[in-house]
Amino acid sequence: MAGIVIDGISKAFGNTVALAALDLAVADREFVALLGPSGCGKTTLLRIIAGLETATTGRVLIGGRDVTNLPPRARGLAMVFQNYAVFPHLRVCDNIAFGLKMARAERTRIDRQVARTAELLQLAPYLDRYPAQLSGGQRQRVAVARALAVEPALLLMDEPLSNLDALLRLDMRAELKDVLREAGTTTIYVTHDQTEAMALADRIAVLHGGRIEQIGSPSAIYHSPATRFVGSFVGSPPMNFLRADAGRLMGIRPEDIDLVDAGAGLPFRVSVVEPLGAQTLLTGTTDGQVVRVALPGEHVIAAGATLFLRPRPDRIRWMDAATGNALAQAAG
Amino acid sequence: MTTRRGIYLLGVVVLCAWVLVPIWLIAANALGGQALIAAWPKPLVPTQMSLDTLRVFLAIEGVGRALWISFEVAVLCMVFSVALGLPAGYALARYSFRGANVFRVMILLTRAFPVGILALPLTVGFIRLGLYDTALGVALMHTALALPFAVLVSASLFQAIPRELEEAAWVFGCTRLSAAWRVVLPLAAPGVVATAIFAFVISWNEVFAASVLSARNRTLTAYLLAVLADSPLTYQFAGGLLLIVPSVGFIFLVRRHLFAMWGIASR
Ligand SMILES: Nc1ncnc2c1ncn2[C@@H]1O[C@H](COP(=O)(O)OP(=O)(O)O)[C@@H](O)[C@H]1O
Ligand SMILES: [Mg+2]
Numbered sequence: 001m002a003g004i005v006i007d008g009i010s011k012a013f014g015n016t017v018a019l020a021a022l023d024l025a026v027a028d029r030e031f032v033a034l035l036g037p038s039g040c041g042k043t044t045l046l047r048i049i050a051g052l053e054t055a056t057t058g059r060v061l062i063g064g065r066d067v068t069n070l071p072p073r074a075r076g077l078a079m080v081f082q083n084y085a086v087f088p089h090l091r092v093c094d095n096i097a098f099g100l101k102m103a104r105a106e107r108t109r110i111d112r113q114v115a116r117t118a119e120l121l122q123l124a125p126y127l128d129r130y131p132a133q134l135s136g137g138q139r140q141r142v143a144v145a146r147a148l149a150v151e152p153a154l155l156l157m158d159e160p161l162s163n164l165d166a167l168l169r170l171d172m173r174a175e176l177k178d179v180l181r182e183a184g185t186t187t188i189y190v191t192h193d194q195t196e197a198m199a200l201a202d203r204i205a206v207l208h209g210g211r212i213e214q215i216g217s218p219s220a221i222y223h224s225p226a227t228r229f230v231g232s233f234v235g236s237p238p239m240n241f242l243r244a245d246a247g248r249l250m251g252i253r254p255e256d257i258d259l260v261d262a263g264a265g266l267p268f269r270v271s272v273v274e275p276l277g278a279q280t281l282l283t284g285t286t287d288g289q290v291v292r293v294a295l296p297g298e299h300v301i302a303a304g305a306t307l308f309l310r311p312r313p314d315r316i317r318w319m320d321a322a323t324g325n326a327l328a329q330a331a332g
Numbered sequence: 333m334t335t336r337r338g339i340y341l342l343g344v345v346v347l348c349a350w351v352l353v354p355i356w357l358i359a360a361n362a363l364g365g366q367a368l369i370a371a372w373p374k375p376l377v378p379t380q381m382s383l384d385t386l387r388v389f390l391a392i393e394g395v396g397r398a399l400w401i402s403f404e405v406a407v408l409c410m411v412f413s414v415a416l417g418l419p420a421g422y423a424l425a426r427y428s429f430r431g432a433n434v435f436r437v438m439i440l441l442t443r444a445f446p447v448g449i450l451a452l453p454l455t456v457g458f459i460r461l462g463l464y465d466t467a468l469g470v471a472l473m474h475t476a477l478a479l480p481f482a483v484l485v486s487a488s489l490f491q492a493i494p495r496e497l498e499e500a501a502w503v504f505g506c507t508r509l510s511a512a513w514r515v516v517l518p519l520a521a522p523g524v525v526a527t528a529i530f531a532f533v534i535s536w537n538e539v540f541a542a543s544v545l546s547a548r549n550r551t552l553t554a555y556l557l558a559v560l561a562d563s564p565l566t567y568q569f570a571g572g573l574l575l576i577v578p579s580v581g582f583i584f585l586v587r588r589h590l591f592a593m594w595g596i597a598s599r
Pocket of ligand 2: 039044
């Protein structure tokens with residue numbers, strides 16, 4: 001059992017408020033992604049859970065046990081650090097085995113785990129090398145392997161795939177999801193990459209300015225953003241927000257806009273066309289406001305053309321223009 | 333390109349000469365016998381090399397003993413400097429405490445305090461404590477001289493080791509102490525070795541405090557100063573050579589670690 005309860009955690013560095021009275025409950029075996037822009041407090045929250053940073057207020061419970069005042073080693077967790085923190089004086093195999101050796105695991109188990117995680121992270125050819133002889137991406141994989149090797153009940157990861165090249169990242173993402181689900185590891189995964197969060201997480205917590213802006217399933221976060229910030233941070237390209245009547249904003253995803261016949265929708269003057277293969281991305285203006293439209297497939301559209309748009313009514317998300325919060329959707 | 337290379341090579345030659353010429357002069361005078369000392373210009377390689385002077389010198393009453401005491405004192409100084417300097421350096425590097433900067437300056441100020449003024453009270457104090465004329469007493473004084481260096485160097489050493497490495501060790505099951513032992517110390521080792529050697533060399537070369545604080549159990553420097561002032565020049569050179577050789581040899585032995593330390597520093 002390694003559910004986590006974060007109870008009113010706040011953290012201030014001098015005058016900087018990194019976290020503001022934050023509550024979060026992660027169920028046993030759940031995968032939660034902390035998603036947010038750089039500087040929103042993701043790393044700080046992770047470090048407080050790990051016991052590397054002392055919270056200004058609040059408690060952390062792991063598996064029902066209050067660990068707020070316990071040192072990191074007594075919390076029964078593993079962590080992947082943002083800057084790898086791979087031990088430079090140890091070979092890759094000794095790095096991976098470090099946690100198990102400290103726990104005085106049996107030799108056979110250590111060997112088995114090193115071989116298994118090295119295989120998983122494609123590190124087998126490098127086991128005898130020192131970290132200085134590895135690329136950034138390889139070092140990052142060593143950091144992940146070191147954490148997986150201890151088979152932790154709770155795994156904290158701070159942007160663990162950020163330094164891998166695109167293809168490897170995609171591979172590793174799928175592998176990681178598979179391994180962690182199979183092992184039933186409770187995972188908190190920090191990322192600023194919304195695709196990664198969507199792909200991996202059972203639930204996503206969107207952080208902004210030291211608060212949780214919204215927490216929910218990837219689908220809920222994507223389709224029903226609770227705030228304007230969530231809508232514009234999640235999704236690439238982000239949600240469009242168009243001024244409407246009565247102080248409302250109309251939030252609509254670029255792919256939820258259809259082209260209609262002349263005169264049947266909003267006039268849209270195309271300024272940029274980006275054919276991406278699976279999609280064609282249009283950027284232009286409607287009524288003086290910038291709008292992005294994603295059309296499935298390839299279209300031949302010239303920049304400067306005028307098209308007519310109609311947002312799908314069931315996909316519109318109404319927001320309060322003043323507060324940026326979602327309104328009761330019946331109004332739409 | 334070629335001029336830059338020329339300047340570079342010239343620099344290398346000048347620096348090497350700066351270090352090597354005096355050593356060569358001392359070695360030549362020590363090994364070349366009486367005739368060579370007066371000779372000028374000196375031959376590049378002395379015509380009649382002999383260890384006679386050195387042998388005679390070593391046979392002088394008390395030289396062997398002084399050599400041993402020097403060694404004893406230098407090793408003690410090295411041990412004390414490392415044992416006290418590392419924790420202090422670690423504290424300076426890792427914790428921000430009230431007065432850390434003042435502490436830093438104070439450490440340096442101890443070096444600005446002239447030993448000459450301290451000599452008499454120290455001697456009196458040491459006599460009272462039973463430390464006068466012992467290797468331990470001189471080693472303590474030398475530790476006081478070497479410690480500022482040991483503290484400041486190890487502080488910058490520990491500062492260069494990312495805190496995240498220690499944190500990773502804590503997360504993966506280490507206590508603060510075992511993390512320091514398993515992660516920090518191995519990474520700091522080259523610098524620690526350099527610090528230790530520096531303490532050794534400071535002690536080995538120090539003459540004033542060693543002379544003041546001892547009477548019969550003198551270190552080699554103090555002994556040479558007291559006994560050899562009136563001896564023939566060639567014996568003085570032999571003494572000089574004997575003083576240089578261990579320092580140079582020691583540094584030569586650990587040069588790999590020194591380079592390793594600079595490698596870390598430049599990364
Ligand atoms: N040790 C620290 N001292 C002072 N301010 C810090 C420290 N660590 C983080 N902060 C500040 O706290 C905020 C959150 O930082 P962080 O948790 O690292 O963000 P993220 O990981 O989301 O990019 C930032 O404004 C950052 O400048
Ligand atoms: Mg971060």
